[in-house]
Amino acid sequence: MNGYPTIIQGGMGAGVSNWRLAQSVSRLGQLGVVSGTALDSIFVRRLEDGDPGGHMRHGLDHFPFPGIAERIWQTYHIPGGKPDGSPYKNLPMHSKKSSREFQELGVAANFVEVFLAREGHSNPVGINYLEKLQIPHLPSIYGAMLAGVGYVLMGAGIPVRIPGVLDRFVTHESASYPLQVTGAQDGDDNTLTFVPRDLSDREFVECDLPPLTRPQFLAIIASNVLAVTMIKKANGRVDGFVVEGPTAGGHNAPPRGKLQLNDAGEPIYGERDEVNLAKILALGLPFWLAGGYGAAAELSKALAEGAAGVQVGTAFAFCAESGLRDDYKRALLAKAIAGEARVFTDPLASPTDFPFKIAQLEGSLSELEVYAARPRICDLGYLREAYRTADGSVDYRCAGEPVTIYVAKGGKLENTYGRKCLCNALVANIGYAQVRNGKHTEIGLVTTGDDLAGITRFLPANGTSYTAADVIAKLTIG
Numbered sequence: 001m002n003g004y005p006t007i008i009q010g011g012m013g014a015g016v017s018n019w020r021l022a023q024s025v026s027r028l029g030q031l032g033v034v035s036g037t038a039l040d041s042i043f044v045r046r047l048e049d050g051d052p053g054g055h056m057r058h059g060l061d062h063f064p065f066p067g068i069a070e071r072i073w074q075t076y077h078i079p080g081g082k083p084d085g086s087p088y089k090n091l092p093m094h095s096k097k098s099s100r101e102f103q104e105l106g107v108a109a110n111f112v113e114v115f116l117a118r119e120g121h122s123n124p125v126g127i128n129y130l131e132k133l134q135i136p137h138l139p140s141i142y143g144a145m146l147a148g149v150g151y152v153l154m155g156a157g158i159p160v161r162i163p164g165v166l167d168r169f170v171t172h173e174s175a176s177y178p179l180q181v182t183g184a185q186d187g188d189d190n191t192l193t194f195v196p197r198d199l200s201d202r203e204f205v206e207c208d209l210p211p212l213t214r215p216q217f218l219a220i221i222a223s224n225v226l227a228v229t230m231i232k233k234a235n236g237r238v239d240g241f242v243v244e245g246p247t248a249g250g251h252n253a254p255p256r257g258k259l260q261l262n263d264a265g266e267p268i269y270g271e272r273d274e275v276n277l278a279k280i281l282a283l284g285l286p287f288w289l290a291g292g293y294g295a296a297a298e299l300s301k302a303l304a305e306g307a308a309g310v311q312v313g314t315a316f317a318f319c320a321e322s323g324l325r326d327d328y329k330r331a332l333l334a335k336a337i338a339g340e341a342r343v344f345t346d347p348l349a350s351p352t353d354f355p356f357k358i359a360q361l362e363g364s365l366s367e368l369e370v371y372a373a374r375p376r377i378c379d380l381g382y383l384r385e386a387y388r389t390a391d392g393s394v395d396y397r398c399a400g401e402p403v404t405i406y407v408a409k410g411g412k413l414e415n416t417y418g419r420k421c422l423c424n425a426l427v428a429n430i431g432y433a434q435v436r437n438g439k440h441t442e443i444g445l446v447t448t449g450d451d452l453a454g455i456t457r458f459l460p461a462n463g464t465s466y467t468a469a470d471v472i473a474k475l476t477i478g
Helices: 019-027 039-048 052-061 066-076 100-118 137-146 162-170 224-233 277-282 296-304 326-337 368-373 403-408 422-428 450-458 468-475
Strands: 007-009 032-035 125-130 151-155 175-178 191-194 216-221 240-244 287-290 309-312 343-346 356-359 385-388 394-397
Touching (some): 019 100, 019 125, 019 468, 032 100, 039 052, 052 066, 100 137, 137 162, 137 191, 162 216, 240 277, 296 309, 309 468, 326 450, 450 468
Parallel strands (some): 007 309, 032 125, 151 216, 216 240
16 A cells, blocks of 8 residues: 555444454555454453454464463463353453553454454554543553554544654553543542563563554544644644544534534534634645545545545445444345434433434334343443542542442432443444343444445445445445
8 A cells, every 4th residue: 555545444333343344445455444442352252252263363373472372362262162141251340550461461452453454465454542441542552553553543532642652662662641530639640551561471672572663643533623732732743634523423522512402312513513624734634534425426525625535434334344243234234225224413322421323223222212121230341430539549430330339439410311331232233242140131232424324325236235345446436
């Protein structure tokens, strides 16, 4: 791949943008991107399912620390897979004091995902992280860089400290990242630190590993102000931007100003939320447009406005190579074909307070009665909020956990209304739903952009499924 990619495949959900999808897209000369969200849990559940195809073992065989790889394999792999009806082992939830073994798992999981995505071609692969999920950042990024990741993309926050982390990891130096703690006071030490040399199962000396290649860093933004902030305040080089509008799937930036809802209960976006592309262009960095750009005409329009290309998520989420469950793909493709596809921008679902796009699908948590029947359980904890306790220590709470527990931790009761457990739901979306008491299985909640109805444009004549190659061919036609 020479120069910049024209199409960036979105880093979607937890495991929807998996290594198979990213590999397929990068093989075709565009930028395939894996999702870095919850990769440690997904990796472990693949091992507990017996590692079908042996892909995780293959990746671990190339991990530069064989002792760590073997410990992980012996700890989590279940030959032949766990028995039907038995639960997955839940990992410890991330915390400021995560153990060395837990950090090792994060490094290895990110390494394996990127390594597999890069196999069989020489084009770059990217990885996408959410700034809101701060605690796993350092070991995750280091693992991705060990595997030669070409791009790191990050949104859902203001990631001004990530460029400096990339610079430090090139030479395997320790890196730090500030943990946002609600109620923090001056003098509190809320710094997350990761020391690569502590990982090795043998003495880590300079000659053990050569310097790594620094990946390109793309900040995902929704405003001109944020673009300027990244350039002025980042502690290292920002290489470009993904400019994402409110029609994109997943988390959307909240509307600027006072939140107002339309008759359907969705946030209303106005002129203040529109990005001035002329000002973005004047910053002198490449940018890609995202949210509603999954068509050839939209790509042409983006290029005419000075963009390097577009980021496309929804179209790739429903192609054959994505990690989304096949039954969910079939059901939502059928809805799109029938003209019945609906997407709701839910202002309450996410514990992050960011609006969250939800595809309306029978039997999923998008149905109020299905959501109401689910016990409030928080046992993955990726979206937990760190807060300062009365004694000055750091604890964690989630507006999707049991209400009494959340309120006892100082959370406001009104913050719990309508909140959904996105962590368990997103992992269920890709076929790793937790089983409880031998009978209760977690249920998915599919997120997609507003262009869900338009995915039929990628279907071959009389076809009911399509591939990543079909998407790229239709986007680049003409």
